[in-house]
Amino acid sequence: MNIVRMDQVTKSFGDITAVDKMSLDIEEGEIFGLLGPNGAGKSTAINMITGLLHFDKGSISVLGSDVKKEKMKTKGYIGIVPQEVAIYEELTSLENVKFFASLYGLKGNELEAAALEALEFTGLSENAKKFPKTFSGGMKRRLNIACAIAHKPKLIIMDEPTVGIDPQSRNHILQSVKKLNEQGSTIIYTSHYMEEVEEICSRIAIMDHGKVIALGTCKELEDLISDRNIVLITVMDLLSGIKEDDIKQIPGVDAVEIEENIIKISSFREVSNMDKIINYFTSNGISIKSLESKMPDLEAVFLAMTGRKLRD
Secondary structure, eight states: OEEEEEEEEEEEETTEEEEEEEEEEEETTOEEEEEOOTTSSHHHHHHHHTTSSOOSEEEEEETTEETTTTHHHHHHHEEEEOSSOOOOTTSOHHHHHHHHHHTTTOOHHHHHHHHHHHHHHTTOGGGTTSOGGGSOHHHHHHHHHHHHHTTOOSEEEEESTTTTOOHHHHHHHHHHHHHHHHTTOEEEEEOSOHHHHHHHOSEEEEEETTEEEEEEOHHHHHHTTTTEEEEEEEESOTTOOOOHHHHHTSTTEEEEEEETTEEEEEEETTSOOHHHHHHHHHHTTOOEEEEEEEOOOHHHHHHHHHSSOTTO
16 A cells, blocks of 8 residues: 555746656555755655645645645644754653644543653653753654654654764664554655665665656665776875866766765776776875775665765
8 A cells, every 4th residue: 555655746946846747656664765965855745745835736645645635634644753853842751742742633641641652662751751951962853753653643754863863862763763663654764874774764765856766675776776886985185176077077987976085986887997097096196095896885876876975
């Protein structure tokens, strides 16, 4: 069964087309990864699925219900964990969860029990009567999740839920995502951390310029660039003046990413160009500290598909 179905959906803001004839099916029971560089259309797509944003053309359904015609019904199916923490500092943890759960019609003893269960699930039971202003970033993120899941939604959308938190809290959230999925929730998960997506997602869509440009399991996506070599070059000087466009002029190179003093180069295997790549660095007086060839991974797929790094 399709939890979400998008059919030829288009959304424009003036002259800018944020989502362009996008079609996508998300199946029941998936942890579905949605990736794309900034401006790719991910947030617009999510806001249209949740009913927060009207679209110009096409159709979207959640559990078979049209998001335009049955807005309140579809909203009841969904729990949203936004990128920005959305909690009230002047309310206790329990009061926060109860407030958000009440928006979905929960009342009385049912509301109290659901809120306490959500806090227990996120490891915040002992902090039920404490105020979020005393919490760490990771605890606030977990409270954000508790507020989204208390009404037991069929579909949970998590938009960058681990941004800016410590490794322990990140691991706790990732384990929570897996448990929610095991308990029957379908998850749409966006992240800038490729290792998270590789660990938990059953299928992944890569968006760019408002379109889905690649879709499949991690292995299926990696197979899309099986004809590429990935080379990591570490240089001595952080301010070496390396230019991506210059490296892309080398025959066979199809994508370049520069992250501090590490240059990642995607190149077609059929073209023998390693000597030319090395010559670019040496002829420009750039000292190479190390050079490593690696098998394609999800990050390499993203680079090859979009020509950009995820954090652009």
